[in-house]
Amino acid sequence: DTEVTQTPKHLVMGMTNKKSLKCEQHMGHRAMYWYKQKAKKPPELMFVYSYEKLSINESVPSRFSPECPNSSLLNLHLHALQPEDSALYLCASSPRTESNEKLFFGSGTQLSVL
Amino acid sequence: SQQGEEDPQALSIQEGENATMNCSYKTSINNLQWYRQNSGRGLVHLILIRSNEREKHSGRLRVTLDTSKKSSSLLITASRAADTASYFCATVNAGNNRKLIWGLGTSLAVNP
Numbered sequence: 001d002t003e004v005t006q007t008p009k010h011l012v013m014g015m016t017n018k019k020s021l022k023c024e025q026h027m028g029h030r031a032m033y034w035y036k037q038k039a040k041k042p043p044e045l046m047f048v049y050s051y052e053k054l055s056i057n058e059s060v061p062s063r064f065s066p067e068c069p070n071s072s073l074l075n076l077h078l079h080a081l082q083p084e085d086s087a088l089y090l091c092a093s094s095p096r097t098e099s100n101e102k103l104f105f106g107s108g109t110q111l112s113v114l
Numbered sequence: 115s116q117q118g119e120e121d122p123q124a125l126s127i128q129e130g131e132n133a134t135m136n137c138s139y140k141t142s143i144n145n146l147q148w149y150r151q152n153s154g155r156g157l158v159h160l161i162l163i164r165s166n167e168r169e170k171h172s173g174r175l176r177v178t179l180d181t182s183k184k185s186s187s188l189l190i191t192a193s194r195a196a197d198t199a200s201y202f203c204a205t206v207n208a209g210n211n212r213k214l215i216w217g218l219g220t221s222l223a224v225n226p
Contacts, residue, residue: 043202101145105158106156
């Protein structure tokens with residue numbers, strides 16, 4: 001199984017809602033990532049988990065809260081988002097952060113904040 | 115963070131033609147990777163070239179790396195409509211291998 005699975009594929013939420021994005025991989029990878037991508041732009045790194053511990057937070061606003069319950073799962077909890085947070089949110093994994101030689105991406109969650 | 119630059123930003127070719135896109139970066143690197151992204155989808159890793167390599171092939175893909183010019187090129191030969199996508203380069207910088215530094219991307223359209 002070489003897949004990274006993200007749910008939901010699409011999400012529309014209001015600015016007062018609380019929602020969560022989910023990501024799962026069963027490749028035994030110990031590094032997992034959240035990226036945000038606006039249309040026609042490169043992905044922007046948000047968070048990196050290494051061995052289930054948060055190792056990089058790219059100064060992301062606190063309305064985004066990551067969680068890594070175990071080595072296969074990664075969540076992104078969303079609360080009080082702004083319309084400018086509308087974007088494609090991508091999860092990725094790699095065997096470990098130290099090598100960074102190949103990231104496996106999920107298909108993403110297209111988020112719209114109204 | 116410093117981003118690489120890719121050119122052209124957009125490229126439109128006919129099926130069967132070759133497509134070349136370039137990537138420049140700013141600092142010393144450990145490796146450079148190319149990814150493809152179909153519209154609204156996740157990125158797919160295509161190929162990795164290490165700093166001590168000059169050329170690599172994978173199927174219809176050929177990647178070159180010139181560390182003296184801090185640049186790389188991706189050649190797709192005999193293009194197909196299914197190659198229509200955005201292509202991004204990403205570098206792992208020497209001395210900071212914890213994250214990828216992404217280029218701005220090239221949007222490739224292959225017309226049937």
